[in-house]
Amino acid sequence: MAVASEFPLGRVDVALTPRERFAEFLQARGKRVTRQRQVIVDHVARRHEHFDAEQLLAELRGTPEGARASRPTVYRTLAEMVDAGLLKKMVLDGRAVYEHDYGYPQHDHLYCTGCRTLIEFTSDEVTQICNAVASRHQFRAQSHRLLVSGLCDRCRTSKSRARHQDRI
Amino acid sequence: MAVASEFPLGRVDVALTPRERFAEFLQARGKRVTRQRQVIVDHVARRHEHFDAEQLLAELRGTPEGARASRPTVYRTLAEMVDAGLLKKMVLDGRAVYEHDYGYPQHDHLYCTGCRTLIEFTSDEVTQICNAVASRHQFRAQSHRLLVSGLCDRCRTSKSRARHQDRI
DNA sequence: TTGTCTGCAAACACTTTGCACTTTT
DNA sequence: AAAAGTGCAAAGTGTTTGCAGACAA
Numbered sequence: 423m424a425v426a427s428e429f430p431l432g433r434v435d436v437a438l439t440p441r442e443r444f445a446e447f448l449q450a451r452g453k454r455v456t457r458q459r460q461v462i463v464d465h466v467a468r469r470h471e472h473f474d475a476e477q478l479l480a481e482l483r484g485t486p487e488g489a490r491a492s493r494p495t496v497y498r499t500l501a502e503m504v505d506a507g508l509l510k511k512m513v514l515d516g517r518a519v520y521e522h523d524y525g526y527p528q529h530d531h532l533y534c535t536g537c538r539t540l541i542e543f544t545s546d547e548v549t550q551i552c553n554a555v556a557s558r559h560q561f562r563a564q565s566h567r568l569l570v571s572g573l574c575d576r577c578r579t580s581k582s583r584a585r586h587q588d589r590i
Numbered sequence: 591m592a593v594a595s596e597f598p599l600g601r602v603d604v605a606l607t608p609r610e611r612f613a614e615f616l617q618a619r620g621k622r623v624t625r626q627r628q629v630i631v632d633h634v635a636r637r638h639e640h641f642d643a644e645q646l647l648a649e650l651r652g653t654p655e656g657a658r659a660s661r662p663t664v665y666r667t668l669a670e671m672v673d674a675g676l677l678k679k680m681v682l683d684g685r686a687v688y689e690h691d692y693g694y695p696q697h698d699h700l701y702c703t704g705c706r707t708l709i710e711f712t713s714d715e716v717t718q719i720c721n722a723v724a725s726r727h728q729f730r731a732q733s734h735r736l737l738v739s740g741l742c743d744r745c746r747t748s749k750s751r752a753r754h755q756d757r758i
Numbered sequence: 759t760t761g762t763c764t765g766c767a768a769a770c771a772c773t774t775t776g777c778a779c780t781t782t783t
Numbered sequence: 784a785a786a787a788g789t790g791c792a793a794a795g796t797g798t799t800t801g802c803a804g805a806c807a808a
Contacts, residue, residue, distance in 0.1 A: 452761095453763090454762060454763065454807050454808070455808095456762090456806075457806090458763080458764070459763090474797090475797080491764085492764065492765045492766080493766095493798090494764075494766085494798090494800080495763080495764060497797095497798060497799070498764090513681050513684070516681065516797075517796085518797080518798085532723065532724060532731075534729070535732070543726075545723065548716070548719060551715055551716060555700065555711050555713065555738060556740055558711075559709055559742070560743035561700050561709075561741065561742055562740045562741045563700075563738050563739070564739055564740040565738075565739055566739065567737045568716075568736045569736075570720045570723060570729070570733075571731070571733055571734065571735070572724055572730045572732040572733070573729065573730050573732070574727075574728065575728035578730055621788085622781080622782050622786090622787060622788065623782080623783095624782070624787090624788060624789080625781090625782095626789070627788090643772080643773080644771090644772080659789085660790045660791075661791095662774075662789075662790065663788080663789060663790075665773060665774070666788090684771080684797090685772060686772085759808100760807100761806105761808090762807075763806070763807085764803100764804085765803100766801105766802090767800100767802100768802105769798105769799080769800070770797100770798075770800085771798090772795100772796090773794105773795080773796085774794080774795070775793085775795085776791105776792095776793085776794090778789105779789080779791105781786100781787085782785105782786090782788085
């Protein structure tokens, strides 16, 4: 059994910064480039791990007055960033989790149900299988999401075993 | 590119009926075999499609007086059935969706973002890839979930295009 | 100026919980 | 009789919305 190449994921060369790309997207839609939207893109661009809306909100609360945004605005802007192709959204344990999409290669995840850590991996084969299956069903595959859940080395050997195994 | 065998999914021979297996599970845990729990297993066993808690609840509302169960009981019992290995739970569009697990082969899904239909397919290769990736990361893979989303034939050609593409 | 955006508070959908009463064992 | 389960109403959680005032174009 062959498995596609795998490598540490990182930023790939892209023409525009996330901020620029978002501004472009907003303008194309007749939306406005507001202070809040910029604060959010910039902050998100600085992060490199997965995060959820409340986490982001909490982080913004810790920044100077002028660099904050309210809860509704955070939610609204995250949705726009997904539309803009800057972020990818997935639902885990009942809440939405975001990760960078812009300038990052397609990848999937290992999820440790013990410590709730996400680890990224890539596999071209998965994509190929998706396409093959889709065409067999007259489907046009637009994307796929593969989540392999289990226990990481640490959680497997530690006493504090996995809890949330039912909430994939 | 080779893709694993694929076949219409159906009930596989198993020793016990879902009702019996659930009773066994309950007894093993010192839980009681109540009228409501039986009503729910039986009803679920009769269904063969994917469903969510509110759907099930609505269906039970339409049955004779003695064959109903309250919302909390439905939610509690579905969780128990997942524990018992009778049902599998997945989260789609923000709500939990259940499908049979007992006596059914492992499979994955195509999801049409237009009409929100789920289509099952099997692929041994996916499982193999999961295991290979997991072991490379010192993970013990317990399960995986692969969702290929896109548009089915009908939705692709109809005018009413997909909406909810962001809520996988 | 014009129309969009923001933030507040309130509403939401889905799910879970506290508790007095009922039922299984 | 003892222990666990049920249903009701109420509380939660994460997320969305209506609307008046604030702001970008």
